[in-house]
Structures are given as structure tokens and as C-alpha cells.
Amino acid sequence: MTEDSTKDIDSEEDRWARLMRSAQAGDEADYRELLTELAHVVRRYLSSRFGRAEFVDDCVQDCLVAIHEARHSYDAGRKFRPWFFAIVRYKAIDVLRGQRRRRDLVTRQAHEQLSTEQILETNPLEAQIVSGYLLRALSPDYRDAIILTKLKGYSVTEAAAQLKISEGALKVRVHRGIGRLKRLVEAEKL
Amino acid sequence: MTSDDDLIQALSRNLQAVAPPARIDHIWLGWLVLSAAFVVGVIHLMGPVRDSSLDQLLSGGRFTFETVLGITAFIAGSLAAFRSAVPGGLSRWLARIAVGLLLAWIGFYLFGLYSPALEPSMAGKRDRCVWETFVYAAPPMLVAIGLIRRYCPLQPFRTAMAAGIVAGMLPALYMQLACMYVPAHILSFHILPGLLVGPAAVGVAWVWQFAVARRSQ
Numbered sequence: 001m002t003e004d005s006t007k008d009i010d011s012e013e014d015r016w017a018r019l020m021r022s023a024q025a026g027d028e029a030d031y032r033e034l035l036t037e038l039a040h041v042v043r044r045y046l047s048s049r050f051g052r053a054e055f056v057d058d059c060v061q062d063c064l065v066a067i068h069e070a071r072h073s074y075d076a077g078r079k080f081r082p083w084f085f086a087i088v089r090y091k092a093i094d095v096l097r098g099q100r101r102r103r104d105l106v107t108r109q110a111h112e113q114l115s116t117e118q119i120l121e122t123n124p125l126e127a128q129i130v131s132g133y134l135l136r137a138l139s140p141d142y143r144d145a146i147i148l149t150k151l152k153g154y155s156v157t158e159a160a161a162q163l164k165i166s167e168g169a170l171k172v173r174v175h176r177g178i179g180r181l182k183r184l185v186e187a188e189k190l
Numbered sequence: 191m192t193s194d195d196d197l198i199q200a201l202s203r204n205l206q207a208v209a210p211p212a213r214i215d216h217i218w219l220g221w222l223v224l225s226a227a228f229v230v231g232v233i234h235l236m237g238p239v240r241d242s243s244l245d246q247l248l249s250g251g252r253f254t255f256e257t258v259l260g261i262t263a264f265i266a267g268s269l270a271a272f273r274s275a276v277p278g279g280l281s282r283w284l285a286r287i288a289v290g291l292l293l294a295w296i297g298f299y300l301f302g303l304y305s306p307a308l309e310p311s312m313a314g315k316r317d318r319c320v321w322e323t324f325v326y327a328a329p330p331m332l333v334a335i336g337l338i339r340r341y342c343p344l345q346p347f348r349t350a351m352a353a354g355i356v357a358g359m360l361p362a363l364y365m366q367l368a369c370m371y372v373p374a375h376i377l378s379f380h381i382l383p384g385l386l387v388g389p390a391a392v393g394v395a396w397v398w399q400f401a402v403a404r405r406s407q
Contacts, residue, residue: 082278
């Protein structure tokens with residue numbers, strides 16, 4: 001990390017902490033400014049890790065709501081970033097776990113696609129989904145299972161049929177893949 | 191205006207001031223002192239207490255180490271449980287140390303099955319220590335959950351489990367001095383019920399969350 005980027009992080013940290021203290025006191029303008037900045041940060045953070053899936057839009061909004069609901073728990077004597085990113089990381093995994101079916105993201109023809117490599121070759125939208133470096137860090141088995149069920153919205157039966165595995169095996173892959181993603185997210189130094 | 195902007199407008203409109211709660215470490219320290227005083231007080235009040243325990247403790251042998259390890263595990267575990275109530279408050283190293291110390295403490299008693307730290311004896315035997323451990327842990331556990339809920343535990347059930355286990359550790363730890371010293375008895379009549387306070391705490395947290403959700407409907 002360069003000296004300039006460390007300075008940027010420090011000044012950001014101070015500004016966010018100040019804005020949050022002001023928001024805790026009820027200042028609407030400062031709170032709006034803070035949430036606007038944080039929304040951009042969350043979007044960048046999630047897009048770089050999980051790709052530009054629709055999931056990111058949902059997650060940004062969920063994070064903003066979670067920050068709003070947790071704002072009383074920010075301790076002005078502590079750093080802002082660990083508090084903020086703990087909420088973002090938790091929400092990202094939470095949203096991914098509870099992601100509902102998203103049939104509108106893909107057409108039915110996408111059913112024939114079997115692997116991430118094929119996805120990348122055939123559909124730019126889906127290429128964006130798997131462009132996140134955290135998803136790329138997963139093994140292809142876990143990645144495909146998560147992409148199909150959590151990001152593209154296929155049912156367990158549909159996804160299992162596409163990957164030619166049993167439903168039980170698919171559920172195990174999704175569960176383990178999310179667990180792995182969670183560990184990767186938590187292991188990051190921010 | 192994007193949907194993010196709409197949401198931000200909605201969240202910031204008529205923003206209410208919120209009073210930041212007291213520092214979590216201060217709350218933890220207060221809980222620790224009062225809970226320890228309560229458990230020690232009630233165990234002495236209900237009696238009996240093993241007469242030789244103080245001398246054994248001061249002997250400086252393995253029993254002393256076992257006790258100090260248990261106290262350290264309790265301190266680290268309870269601090270970790272309380273800090274997990276604040277987003278980003280619990281560092282990974284503290285969580286690992288707390289779990290490691292708890293496992294080491296239990297491991298000592300498992301090792302004690304083959305090579306006890308003290309000569310096993312019935313001195314100080316309490317007839318209902320298994321229930322006492324569970325019952326005396328209940329007030330500290332309920333207070334801990336009540337305090338933690340004022341913050342923002344991101345994983346409320348995991349935090350409740352941790353709070354329950356440390357609340358259960360407290361009487362289990364003191365039974366080490368008050369009740370008879372036989373590792374198999376300690377494991378099954380003190381430590382096991384102490385650990386079971388963890389799932390009980392999860393149940394309490396679940397009921398609490400359910401009741402709050404129903405009231406807000």
C-alpha cells in the first residue's frame with residue numbers, strides 16, 4: 001500500500017467517523033452524505049469481488065438498511081471501517097444465502113450452459129457475474145453451483161440437472177461454496 | 191434519481207438522534223464482576239464448599255494451573271462474546287484464543303481422567319451440583335443476552351451461544367473449588383451442564399427475537 005493510499009484511507013476514516021457521529025446526533029444532511037459515499041464504496045467492493053450481478057444492487061440496498069439499523073452501535077472511540085465492513089461482509093453473504101430465484105436474469109436457453117468457461121464464452125452478462133475475483137477464487141464445482149442457484153436463480157432441481165449431479169450433491173456444493181466465500185471475505189484485510 | 195438515492199432519502203428523512211450505548215468493554219467488565227460475585231456468593235450460600243480447596247489452589251501445582259487456565263478462558267471467552275455484539279468488534283485472534291483456551295481447559299480434565307491433578311476425593315460433594323451449575327448460570331446468561339441485545343450482534347444466535355457457554359463456565363469453574371475433585375465428575379456434572387447453557391441461551395435469544403417480531407407486527 002502506498003503512502004498516498006494510506007493517507008486517503010485515513011482521511012476517509014476520519015470523515016466517515018465524523019459524519020456518523022453527526023448522524024447519531026440526528027443530522028440529516030451529514031447522514032445523507034455518509035450513506036451516499038458508503039453506497040458507492042459498497043458497490044465497488046461487491047462488484048470487484050462478486051462481479052456485476054443483480055445481486056450487487058440488492059446487496060447495496062440491504063447494506064444501507066443494515067447500516068441504518070445498526071447506527072446506534074457505532075462506538076465513536078473505535079475505527080469506523082471495521083464496523084462498516086463487518087456489516088457489508090455479513091450482508092453480502094446473507095444476501096447470497098437467501099438469494100431468490102432470478103429467472104429474469106437469464107433466458108431459458110441458458111440451461112444448456114454447463115461450466116463457467118462456457119458461460120464466459122457465450123454470454124457477456126454472465127461473464128460479468130463471474131468476473132468477481134472472489135468467485136474466481138472458488139473451485140469450478142463450487143463456483144458453478146453458486147452461480148446457477150444464487151446468482152442466476154435456478155432451482156436446485158434445474159441446477160442439479162444442468163451440472164449432472166444429484167440435488168444433495170448440489171446443496172453440499174452451494175453450502176461449502178458459500179462457506180468458502182465467507183472465509184475469503186473475512187480473511188481480507190481492508 | 192436512482193433507487194439508491196431514493197432509499198438514502200427515505201432513511202435520512204426525519205432522522206432521529208440515537209444515543210450510542212456504553213462501551214461494550216465497560217459493559218462486559220461490569221457483567222463479569224457482578225456475575226462472578228453472584229455465582230461465588232450463591233454457591234457459598236447453598237454450601238457445602240470443599241475445605242481444602244484454598245490450600246490446594248495455593249499449592250502451585252497442576253490444579254492451580256488448571257484453575258488459572260479456566261479463569262483465563264472465561265475472561266477471554268466472555269470478552270469475545272460481548273465484543274461479538276458490535277459489528278467489527280471481535281478480532282479473529284481474540285476469537286481463536288478464547289476457543290483455544292476453552293478447549294485446553296476441557297482438555298486438562300480429559301487428560302485428568304488418566305492422570306488427575308489432585309488425588310480424587312469425595313470431599314465437598316454436593317448432592318445437586320449438576321442442577322446447580324445450570325441454574326446458577328441462568329441469571330448471568332439472561333443478563334448477558336439482555337445487554338448484548340442492546341447492541342447489534344450480526345450473528346445473534348452465535349453470540350447468544352457464546353454468551354451462554356461463558357455464563358455456564360462460571361459456576362462450572364467455581365465448582366472446581368467448591369465441589370468434589372474427580373475429573374469424570376467434573377466433566378459430566380459441572381462442565382457438560384455448563385456447556386449446555388449455550389444451546390439454552392440460543393433458545394432464549396430465539397424466543398426473545400420471536401416475541402419482539404410478534405410485538406412489532
